[in-house]
Amino acid sequence: xxRRLLSSTLLVAxxxxxxxxxxxxxxxxxxIVDEASQELRAEATRLVGEVEYARIxxxxxxxxxxxQKYPERYIQIYERGNPPKATIVGAPPPSxxxxxxxxxxxxxxxxxxxxxxxxxxxxxxxxxxxxxALAVAALxxxxxxxxxxxxxxxxxxxxxAKIAERLGSGDARPSKHRYGIPELDRVxxxxxxxxxxISDLLTREREFATDASHQLRTPLTGLTMxxxxxxxxxxxxxxxREEGDAAIVQAERLTAVIDExxxxxxxxxxxxxxxxxxxxVLVQQVTEWGPVFRGSGRDLLLEGERxxxxxxxxxxxxxVVASLLENSLRHGxxxxxxxxxxxxNYVVIEVxxxxxxxxxxxxxxxxxxxxxxxxxTGLGLTLxxxxxxxxxxxxxxxxxxxxxxxxxxxxAEEKRPSRVVTGPA
Numbered sequence: 001x002x003r004r005l006l007s008s009t010l011l012v013a014x015x016x017x018x019x020x021x022x023x024x025x026x027x028x029x030x031x032i033v034d035e036a037s038q039e040l041r042a043e044a045t046r047l048v049g050e051v052e053y054a055r056i057x058x059x060x061x062x063x064x065x066x067x068q069k070y071p072e073r074y075i076q077i078y079e080r081g082n083p084p085k086a087t088i089v090g091a092p093p094p095s096x097x098x099x100x101x102x103x104x105x106x107x108x109x110x111x112x113x114x115x116x117x118x119x120x121x122x123x124x125x126x127x128x129x130x131x132x133a134l135a136v137a138a139l140x141x142x143x144x145x146x147x148x149x150x151x152x153x154x155x156x157x158x159x160x161a162k163i164a165e166r167l168g169s170g171d172a173r174p175s176k177h178r179y180g181i182p183e184l185d186r187v188x189x190x191x192x193x194x195x196x197x198i199s200d201l202l203t204r205e206r207e208f209a210t211d212a213s214h215q216l217r218t219p220l221t222g223l224t225m226x227x228x229x230x231x232x233x234x235x236x237x238x239x240x241r242e243e244g245d246a247a248i249v250q251a252e253r254l255t256a257v258i259d260e261x262x263x264x265x266x267x268x269x270x271x272x273x274x275x276x277x278x279x280x281v282l283v284q285q286v287t288e289w290g291p292v293f294r295g296s297g298r299d300l301l302l303e304g305e306r307x308x309x310x311x312x313x314x315x316x317x318x319x320v321v322a323s324l325l326e327n328s329l330r331h332g333x334x335x336x337x338x339x340x341x342x343x344x345n346y347v348v349i350e351v352x353x354x355x356x357x358x359x360x361x362x363x364x365x366x367x368x369x370x371x372x373x374x375x376x377t378g379l380g381l382t383l384x385x386x387x388x389x390x391x392x393x394x395x396x397x398x399x400x401x402x403x404x405x406x407x408x409x410x411x412a413e414e415k416r417p418s419r420v421v422t423g424p425a
Contacts, residue, residue, distance in 0.1 A: 009143070048105045063088075075112070159179075275311060285325060298336065310410060335354055350398075350406045358403050
């Protein structure tokens with residue numbers, strides 16, 4: 001592109017110089033020749049007057065004085081008389097290389113003035129050389145400007161090409177480069193916006209992978225426990241049937257989790273909150289997690305009011321409670337109590353343990369993504385709060401030591417139309 005800009009600019013400059021320089025050279029040459037002719041004509045006229053004055057004064061002409069007054073001129077003066085007079089001043093220029101002008105008076109005085117034409121041509125060549133030099137200087141300036149302009153255009157384009165290539169390789173950092181050229185600045189702004197969108201998409205992709213690995217772990221753990229129970233109770237068909245049904249429930253939960261994660265990947269899902277029986281979900285979770293807690297030498301208890309109904313989704317509430325139980329199992333201690341209560345505005349589910357609780361420096365950030373005080377992933381509480389919010393509820397840390405988490409759900413009688421909830425599921 002730079003070569004094309006240089007060649008096109010040089011071509012335009014050459015055409016402009018030719019269109020202006022050639023006529024200018026012809027006009028200057030013509031003016032110099034005409035000026036030399038007018039000068040000779042004026043000298044011839046002036047000499048006629050001087051000869052007339054010398055005749056009136058009866059003073060002879062002095063050739064030396066005329067030669068000093070009109071240097072480099074060949075002068076011929078003819079006077080009518082008896083006999084006629086002729087005065088010659090200077091050396092005649094070479095034949096064919098002279099310019100001649102004459103003048104004549106009514107009294108019969110004839111004057112011819114000649115000069116060497118080579119001097120006029122030399123003056124013409126000097127002026128033409130000056131025009132050529134100016135033309136070359138103009139071409140040099142045009143080439144310099146073309147180089148500067150081509151660099152100003154090609155370097156930003158090369159930079160934009162590198163930015164686009166970087167975006168294609170996955171490096172979605174906005175460059176924020178601006179070049180002072182409106183069209184190129186607009187392209188740079190579009191690339192920056194594209195980089196931001198690509199960065200968001202990559203971030204969502206990473207979050208989806210992380211959320212998937214975390215959210216699928218709990219149902220898979222429960223499914224593994226059920227399968228272990230089936231293997232251990234191979235000699236008891238009734239136990240095998242019961243544990244097989246529980247494994248099927250775990251598989252269905254796994255399917256529901258996958259659906260939730262796909263909705264989270266789209267960053268938008270329709271909340272299908274509807275009246276659900278809280279006891280059903282809590283009994284299921286306590287039943288699933290009971291063997292794990294007993295294997296760790298700890299108890300898991302379900303307390304509080306029974307028969308409560310709240311607005312939510314079975315899958316969402318189950319994942320929130322499972323995340324809280326897993327958090328208590330990993331970071332808490334002692335007996336874990338899951339209690340339910342009813343206030344004027346909410347159905348409250350609390351999960352409390354007897355462990356050391358949460359450090360003061362982490363208490364305010366415990367629901368932030370990737371924040372963990374015990375070597376965990378830092379995703380469980382973040383996803384749990386997002387799931388609660390998606391169903392119109394709220395998950396809060398109500399006590400630090402020992403840790404108590406409360407899930408506030410809307411009562412079933414406050415059923416509202418489905419709404420669109422944005423954000424991670």
